Amino acid sequence: MPHCQNCNFKWSWKDVMVLSLKGKKECPNCNKRQYISPASNFWVTFFTSMAFILPTSFLRAYYEISSSWIFLAIPIYLPLVLLVLPFFYRLSSTRKRFGKTIE
Template sequence: MPHCQNCGFKWSWSDMIKVALKGNMPCPNCQKDQYVKSGRNLFGAFLVVMPFVLLYSYLTSNFSFSWPLAITGFIFYMTLGTVMGPFFYRLSNTSRKR
């Protein structure tokens, strides 16, 4: 789990979900605002979507694979990505939106 860049406090999984949804949140320990680093957003999206696209392409070309099964698989895959995401986030003291 990520640590506060100001005081080194280790954030919990639920706090990281909240900060990812809101964009920023004060550290529970030192109350200084922390932001999710945005440098990996495009790369992270690529890593999440590409394996599913490649797997779907393989399954449709070699087997009879239906759309309802593909949608169910995609929902499962995205849920797994949301649950595992906070383990890969990084925090920053500054907002990149300036």
């Protein structure tokens, strides 16, 4: 789980999920605003998309499973991805976009 950049407080899974939906959240311990780091945001997006693309292409190519079965598996697969994602986030005290600090 990620730690606050100011006070090194370990965030809970619920707090990280709120942060991932809003993009910013105050630390529960020191009340300083925290953001998802740009590198963390990139890698979480990359691995989430690859987690969908690679298994579906592998299953269709080698096992000839139809698209309808793959779409039926998504409601099972999506909660698993959401359970694991908060463990890969890193926090930042500043909000950056395209290498420039915002706010």
